[in-house]
Amino acid sequence: xxxxxxxxxxxxxxxxxxxxxxxxxxxxxxxxxxxxxxxxxxxxxxxxxxxxxxxxxxxxxxxxxxxxxxxxxxxxxxxxxxxxxxxxxxxxxxxxxxxxxxxxxxxxxxxxxxxxxxxxxxxxxxxxxxxxxxxxxxxxxxxxxxxxxxxxxxxxxxxxxxxxxxxxxxxxxxxxxxxxxxxxx
Amino acid sequence: xxxxxxxxxxxxxxxxxxxxxxxxxxxxxxxxxxxxxxxxxxxxxxxxxxxxxxxxxxxxxxxxxxxxxxxxxxxxxxxxxxxxxxxxxxxxxxxxxxxxxxxxxxxxxxxxxxxxxxxxxxxxxxxxxxxxxxxxxxxxxxxxxxxxxxxxxxxxxxxxxxxxxxxxxxxxxxxxxxxxxxxxxxxxxxxxxxxxxxxxxxxxxxxxxxxxxxxxxxxxxxxxxxxxxxxxxxxxxxxxxxxxxxxxxxxxxxxxxxxxxxxxxxxxxxxxxxxxxxxxxxxxxxxxxxxxxxxxxxxxxxxx
Numbered sequence: 001x002x003x004x005x006x007x008x009x010x011x012x013x014x015x016x017x018x019x020x021x022x023x024x025x026x027x028x029x030x031x032x033x034x035x036x037x038x039x040x041x042x043x044x045x046x047x048x049x050x051x052x053x054x055x056x057x058x059x060x061x062x063x064x065x066x067x068x069x070x071x072x073x074x075x076x077x078x079x080x081x082x083x084x085x086x087x088x089x090x091x092x093x094x095x096x097x098x099x100x101x102x103x104x105x106x107x108x109x110x111x112x113x114x115x116x117x118x119x120x121x122x123x124x125x126x127x128x129x130x131x132x133x134x135x136x137x138x139x140x141x142x143x144x145x146x147x148x149x150x151x152x153x154x155x156x157x158x159x160x161x162x163x164x165x166x167x168x169x170x171x172x173x174x175x176x177x178x179x180x181x182x183x184x185x
Numbered sequence: 186x187x188x189x190x191x192x193x194x195x196x197x198x199x200x201x202x203x204x205x206x207x208x209x210x211x212x213x214x215x216x217x218x219x220x221x222x223x224x225x226x227x228x229x230x231x232x233x234x235x236x237x238x239x240x241x242x243x244x245x246x247x248x249x250x251x252x253x254x255x256x257x258x259x260x261x262x263x264x265x266x267x268x269x270x271x272x273x274x275x276x277x278x279x280x281x282x283x284x285x286x287x288x289x290x291x292x293x294x295x296x297x298x299x300x301x302x303x304x305x306x307x308x309x310x311x312x313x314x315x316x317x318x319x320x321x322x323x324x325x326x327x328x329x330x331x332x333x334x335x336x337x338x339x340x341x342x343x344x345x346x347x348x349x350x351x352x353x354x355x356x357x358x359x360x361x362x363x364x365x366x367x368x369x370x371x372x373x374x375x376x377x378x379x380x381x382x383x384x385x386x387x388x389x390x391x392x393x394x395x396x397x398x399x400x401x402x403x404x405x406x407x408x409x410x411x412x413x414x415x416x417x418x419x420x421x422x423x424x425x426x427x428x429x430x431x432x433x434x435x436x437x438x439x440x441x442x443x444x445x446x447x448x449x450x451x452x453x454x455x456x457x458x459x460x461x462x463x464x465x466x467x468x469x470x471x472x473x474x475x476x477x478x479x480x481x482x483x484x485x486x487x488x489x
Binding site for chain 2: 068070071072073076077083085086087088117118120121122123
C-alpha cells in the first residue's frame with residue numbers, strides 16, 4: 001500500500017552526471033549526434049541532460065529535439081481515453097546522424113517502438129540509441145533494451161513509476177506507486 | 186458523437202480540440218514523410234453527389250496521410266443514375282466493411298438523414314445550402330493562424346449568402362469562437378431572417394470592409410440560381426467586387442479569404458487574390474490538416 005521513493009533529488013543528480021559522462025564517452029563532441037526527448041515525459045529528462053552537457057561538460061552546439069509518437073502508437077482505438085498528442089520539434093536533419101532517444105521510464109517498450117517508426121518520417125539515422133532514467137525490468141512486451149540506464153527497478157505490473165521533475169512537479173524524485181492507492185497518475 | 190454533420194451541433198471545446206489536433210497534423214505535414222499509420226485499419230468512402238475539386242482531393246489526401254483505406258466515387262458514374270436510393274447506395278458500400286462515410290449532397294440535411302439510417306460515422310462535406318463544416322473549421326483555423334486568435338475579431342462574409350453553406354458553417358464556427366460576424370451582399374442574395382443568427386446585415390461593401398478585420402469573399406453560385414438575382418455580373422462586380430484600389434483606400438490591412446473556386450474578376454480581382462493580404466492558398470493547405478484532425482478524432486470513437 002502507498003508509495004515508496006525510489007530515487008531522491010540527490011540520487012537523480014548523481015545519475016544525470018553519470019549518464020552525461022557515458023554519453024560523452026560514446027559521442028564525443030556530439031557533432032554527429034542529436035538528443036531527442038520522447039514526448040510527453042522524456043522532454044524534461046532530455047532538457048536536463050542537455051543543460052548538463054552544455055553547461056557543465058562544455059559540449060558546444062548540442063542539438064536537442066522532441067518527438068511525439070502518438071500517431072504511431074499501436075493502441076489507437078484500443079483505449080477509451082482519447083489519446084492526446086504533444087508537440088514535435090525537430091529543427092535539424094536526422095539523416096546519417098546518431099540519434100539518442102531520451103525517455104523517463106522504459107516499461108513495455110511499446111512507446112519506444114512507436115518512436116522508432118515515427119523518427120523514420122524525418123530521415124534515416126545512422127544509429128539510434130536509448131537512454132532512460134528508469135528501466136522497469138521483466139516487463140517488456142517487445143525486444144527493446146536501453147543503452148544507458150539510470151536505475152533498474154523491479155515493479156509488479158499494476159504498480160506505477162512516477163518521475164517528478166523540478167520544472168513541472170516542484171521537485172526531482174522517482175516514486176513507486178502501489179496499485180491499491182488512489183493517487184492520480 | 187460519431188458524426189460531423191454541422192458546426193451547429195458541436196461545441197467550442199470540440200472546435201478547440203480539432204484545432205489543437207490540426208496543429209499537430211500541420212507539423213506532420215511539414216515532415217519529409219508526411220504520413221502517419223494511425224488509421225491503417227479504417228476504411229473510408231468518399232461519396233460526392235455534387236461536383237468538387239478541392240474538398241474531395243483534400244479529404245482524400247487527409248485520409249491517405251492517415252493511412253486509411255480510401256474509396257471514392259462521384260455520382261455521375263454511379264448506380265444512383267439507375268435509380269438506387271441514397272440509403273441503399275450507402276448500405277451497399279458499408280457492406281464492403283467501410284467504417285466512415287464522407288458525403289457531399291445537393292439536399293440540405295442529407296448527411297443528417299444518412300446518420301439516422303446507416304451504421305457508419307458520417308462526415309458532412311457539404312449538404313446543399315445548409316452546412317459545410319470542415320470549410321467553416323478551416324476558415325476559422327486560418328484566421329487563428331493569421332491573427333493569433335478568433336475571439337474578438339470582426340469578420341464579414343461577402344456575396345451570395347443565400348446559396349452558401351460556407352456562410353452558415355462560418356457563422357456558427359466564428360460565433361462559437363467569440364468573433365463578431367456581419368454579412369454583406371445584394372438584398373436578393375440575403376436570406377430572410379438571417380439576423381436571427383445574431384449577425385448584422387450590411388449592404389454597403391465599403392462600410393463592411395471598413396468595419397472588419399477579415400473579409401471572407403464567397404463565390405456567386407450560378408449553378409444554384411434558378412432565376413436572375415442581379416441584373417448582370419458586371420453590376421455585381423461594381424458593387425460587391427473587391428479591388429486593390431478599394432483595399433488600399435481602407436485605413437488598415439484586412440485579411441482576404443475565399444473558399445474557392447474563385448471567379449477571378451467577379452467577387453475579387455486577380456490582383457487581390459494573389460496579394461499578400463490574401464490567405465486563400467493557406468486555407469487550402471490548412472484544409473488537409475483540419476480534415477486529418479476531424480477524421481482522426483472521429484475514428485477514435487469507432488466501434489472495434
